Amino acid sequence: MPSVKTLLTLGRISNLPTVWMNVLSAAVLSVALTPTALDPCAVLWVLLAMSCFYAAGMTLNDVFDQHWDAQRQPYRPIPSGRISARGATIWGVGLLVVGFAFLALAPRAEGVLVGLALAGVIVLYDWLHKRHWSTVLLMALTRLGVYLVTAVALVGEVPAWVWLIGVLQMVHTLSVTVVARWENSRSTDLHFPLIPWMIAAMALVDGVFLALVVHPLWLFVGLGLMAATRLGQRYVKGD
Numbered sequence: 001m002p003s004v005k006t007l008l009t010l011g012r013i014s015n016l017p018t019v020w021m022n023v024l025s026a027a028v029l030s031v032a033l034t035p036t037a038l039d040p041c042a043v044l045w046v047l048l049a050m051s052c053f054y055a056a057g058m059t060l061n062d063v064f065d066q067h068w069d070a071q072r073q074p075y076r077p078i079p080s081g082r083i084s085a086r087g088a089t090i091w092g093v094g095l096l097v098v099g100f101a102f103l104a105l106a107p108r109a110e111g112v113l114v115g116l117a118l119a120g121v122i123v124l125y126d127w128l129h130k131r132h133w134s135t136v137l138l139m140a141l142t143r144l145g146v147y148l149v150t151a152v153a154l155v156g157e158v159p160a161w162v163w164l165i166g167v168l169q170m171v172h173t174l175s176v177t178v179v180a181r182w183e184n185s186r187s188t189d190l191h192f193p194l195i196p197w198m199i200a201a202m203a204l205v206d207g208v209f210l211a212l213v214v215h216p217l218w219l220f221v222g223l224g225l226m227a228a229t230r231l232g233q234r235y236v237k238g239d
Helices: 004-010 013-031 040-064 066-072 085-103 110-128 133-155 160-185 194-213 218-233
Strands: none
Touching: 004 013, 004 040, 004 085, 013 040, 013 133, 013 160, 013 194, 013 218, 040 066, 040 085, 040 110, 040 133, 085 110, 110 133, 133 160, 160 194, 194 218
């Protein structure tokens, strides 16, 4: 039976505050220019769904990478023997199923359809990302997908503001993936947690955008969730 720490490590749970900020941004921007009020419960269901999707994607990533990790990153949960590949697969698929269950509770059923597309991109990236460099685009699309699923699940469409922040975050995610591949190709360590900081900064990107478009207080929300991400990464590796 794997430990809770092992399951949290598999899902890179420390990075979840960035996903929460993405969901909050898409939710706020979806109603920013309309008289529609946000339903906190509806936002919560989508937030839980996207959290499950993220953790599932990270878990299945380790399943597909198990042989590569055995040679280069033997400390990972599967090659270190803390959980079997079969057990990790079951856990990852189970998280996706739970994520869809939460998504089904959102106001708009169309969100589940967009969620299916997002899940497909997540699995496709996990399967192919070690085979060709161009799959960095799939990784960036998964982050954009969080915004699209949130907006559609809550209001049935994707407003222009949501597209804009989603594309900005997609570009940031693309840069994180490219830098991570460059860092992995180096023979020497940078002695600075560059990738963890870049991941944590995803929350700040949303915070700055919302501060400019909606209200300055969102900057502090972004800073807080960035700090929460970095704090979590002290206990569970986020890269």
